[in-house]
Amino acid sequence: MSLARFAREAGVAAWTLRDARQQIIRQQVRDSEQQRILEQVRTVTLTHPTYGYRRVHQVLRSADSEPSTSGLLGQHTVRLALGALSLNSPLPRKGRKKALPAAPETLWPAGRRIQMDATRFTLADGVCWAYLVLDVDTRAVLNIHVIRSLSALSAVTALRAGVAMLRVQGIHDELLIMTDGGSDFTSGVFQDVCQALGGWIRAKVSQRGGMGILERTNRTLKYEFVFREEFCSITELRVGVDRFLDWYNHIRLHSTLGYACPWAKLLETAKARNAA
DSSP: OOHHHHHHHHTSOHHHHHHHHHHHHHHHHHHHHHHHHHHHHHHHHHHSTTOOHHHHHHHHHHHOOSOOTTSSOOHHHHHHHHHHTTSSOOOOOOOOOOOOOOOOGGGOOSSEEEEEEEEEEEETTEEEEEEEEEETTTTEEEEEEEESSOOHHHHHHHHHHHHHHHHHTTOOOOEEEEEOSOHHHHSHHHHHHHHHHEEEEEOOSSSTTSTHHHHHHHHHHIIIIIHHHTOOSHHHHHHHHHHHHHHHHHTOOBGGGTSBOHHHHHHHHHHHHHHO
């Protein structure tokens, strides 16, 4: 009886039986290959009981004249085989650091809110990142720090430069630094700086007053400036962000501010604080 006729008699689609049969054949091939590898690893390990998985791998690769149907025999495959044979336990996987939970708005400490995040750019000379520091009350971008790779020290440098812009204007309030849960922001170095300035919380994009404010600024930086300019190198981007800061802070109007410029709002706030 053909497969198609059997499928009709059984009331199932023929392709279901066909795929199941092919899957069984492929699984048998994989099981056979896995058994062959286990036997090879067992033989070499019992012959050389002091060898680790790297040395066992070298012996197998040098002696294997028959290519594997699943590709080249790798060190990870040998390590798993040793674990399956209980001859050598596999190396433990690194545990991922537990993410800090986002704080609800009702538990945010007092302080002038400063949001900070990093956005990624792929240029002709490689990948780079830009740290943005934003004053939430006035929507002013206090600093953009372009670097080649993320690090806690780069985050601290960007934050301090942004805070210095506030201090120059005479704003010496305690600050509440808001970021996501990135490792550069949760590091001890960055946390110490935040505590010295006031405090730190992790916020979500979806929260009211959360990181969605800065994410919108990141989008403006990308779609209204960087992607239109077509920067080719990190040097060009570093020069270009100064023009973006001038346009965003002094020219672009914000509906949230009553169609005022962020820097004008910042100066107004600073003047009110200094007068008081």
